[in-house]
Amino acid sequence: MNIHEYQAKELFVKYKVPTTIGGVANNTEEALKVAKEVIGENGPWVVKAQIHAGGRGKAGGVKFLTDIKKVESFTQDLLGKTLVTHQTGPEGKVVKKVYVQEGIDIEKEFYLGIVLDRQNEMPVMMASTEGGVEIEEVAEATPEKIIKINIDPAIGFQGFHGRELAFGLGLPKSDINTFIKFASALYTMYMDLDTEMIEINPLVQTPDNRFVALDAKVGFDDNALYRHKDIEALRDLGEEEPTETEAAEYGLSYIKLDGSVGCMVNGAGLAMGTMDTINYVGGTPANFLDVGGSASAQTVAKGFEIILKDKNVKSIFVNIFGGIVRCDRVANGIIEATKITKINVPVIVRLDGTNAKEAAEILNNAGISNIITATDLADGAKKAVAHAK
Ligand code: GDP
Ligand code: MN
Numbered sequence: 160m161n162i163h164e165y166q167a168k169e170l171f172v173k174y175k176v177p178t179t180i181g182g183v184a185n186n187t188e189e190a191l192k193v194a195k196e197v198i199g200e201n202g203p204w205v206v207k208a209q210i211h212a213g214g215r216g217k218a219g220g221v222k223f224l225t226d227i228k229k230v231e232s233f234t235q236d237l238l239g240k241t242l243v244t245h246q247t248g249p250e251g252k253v254v255k256k257v258y259v260q261e262g263i264d265i266e267k268e269f270y271l272g273i274v275l276d277r278q279n280e281m282p283v284m285m286a287s288t289e290g291g292v293e294i295e296e297v298a299e300a301t302p303e304k305i306i307k308i309n310i311d312p313a314i315g316f317q318g319f320h321g322r323e324l325a326f327g328l329g330l331p332k333s334d335i336n337t338f339i340k341f342a343s344a345l346y347t348m349y350m351d352l353d354t355e356m357i358e359i360n361p362l363v364q365t366p367d368n369r370f371v372a373l374d375a376k377v378g379f380d381d382n383a384l385y386r387h388k389d390i391e392a393l394r395d396l397g398e399e400e401p402t403e404t405e406a407a408e409y410g411l412s413y414i415k416l417d418g419s420v421g422c423m424v425n426g427a428g429l430a431m432g433t434m435d436t437i438n439y440v441g442g443t444p445a446n447f448l449d450v451g452g453s454a455s456a457q458t459v460a461k462g463f464e465i466i467l468k469d470k471n472v473k474s475i476f477v478n479i480f481g482g483i484v485r486c487d488r489v490a491n492g493i494i495e496a497t498k499i500t501k502i503n504v505p506v507i508v509r510l511d512g513t514n515a516k517e518a519a520e521i522l523n524n525a526g527i528s529n530i531i532t533a534t535d536l537a538d539g540a541k542k543a544v545a546h547a548k
Pocket of ligand 1: 205207212213214215216217221223261262263264265291360361373374375
């Protein structure tokens with residue numbers, strides 16, 4: 160789960176990670192109130208679009224302002240506007256809130272982030288002097304400009320971690336302790352809140368030598384949200400893929416992708432294998448969908464309905480392994496599901512495991528013209544890809 164910049168900055172304040180002063184606004188009145196009462200009559204102010212995507216600056220969603228009238232007019236311009244950034248996709252995201260922030264004098268821009276390093280099985284903190292620009296580009300073109308340090312949770316964040324990062328950034332001696340304090344507070348927040356990622360781009364240094372988080376991107380581990388009810392309350396469903404939210408309500412794990420072959424699979428591992436095989440035979444998966452262990456007519460019908468909401472889907476590959484759930488029951492479930500949800504694309508079905516033979520007979524005898532049976536995973540993937548083209 161991701162949150163907005165203004166929410167992330169409220170958490171920074173709680174964890175003593177120095178950040179900007181400011182507040183959220185839903186309309187121009189609220190924006191003016193924050194500008195005058197929280198920041199001050201004389202500014203300067205920065206008005207920033209609140210959407211779950213970076214790259215707002217380049218897309219015209221962030222503006223430094225010295226005239227209070229402009230705070231009002233720019234807020235007016237932003238609210239309701241669709242912002243297209245390199246992270247939103249071509250459809251963009253509608254701005255519903257802005258964050259009004261104090262305008263800060265910038266001496267130097269850095270990058271500072273912390274994520275889970277799955278290879279080394281511990282958090283990794285990353286810093287770079289190339290702040291303010293797309294870090295993905297830095298990682299691609301000049302990876303040596305990103306300093307990485309693993310932090311073993313058994314010992315926690317220590318001074319030497321901070322010094323290694325600070326030396327790597329070439330900070331003068333006089334700045335090292337302030338930087339270590341900053342990074343240490345960030346690590347505490349990362350661990351405490353079960354975050355998956357915290358990214359500060361840019362982390363700025365001011366002319367009076369303070370480190371300030373100018374931007375804030377925070378993502379949480381969904382599987383740990385149950386122990387952070389206050390964090391869960393920060394969820395903004397308006398920023399999430401509506402079909403993913405709907406699927407979750409029915410106990411289906413669905414992730415929308417941008418290919419053309421819809422996938423309905425039981426088990427996360429088989430779902431990944433199915434997507435890989437589709438890619439391997441030259442196709443592109445439209446989604447990840449794990450229908451779970453039961454694969455009843457209702458869940459299968461719901462699965463079809465959700466997959467078909469995506470207009471890019473040209474065929475559907477149903478790949479279900481009958482272990483506890485018998486294939487003949489799944490086959491009947493699929494036939495039932497086609498009565499509940501109207502399906503207008505070819506459906507390629509591969510059922511294997513318990514009673515697979517009976518299942519194939521049931522499907523072949525059902526006389527549903529757009530159901531095509533497959534003998535194994537490769538056969539199914541090839542047929543699904545061929546029908547999508
Ligand atoms: P992003 O484009 O979505 O990553 O949004 P950011 O919060 O990073 O803002 C974009 C850019 O606006 C930053 O990289 C800064 O260059 C600039 N900016 C934002 N706030 C301030 C500020 O207080 N002072 C100055 N001088 N520039 C700012
Ligand atoms: Mn940024």
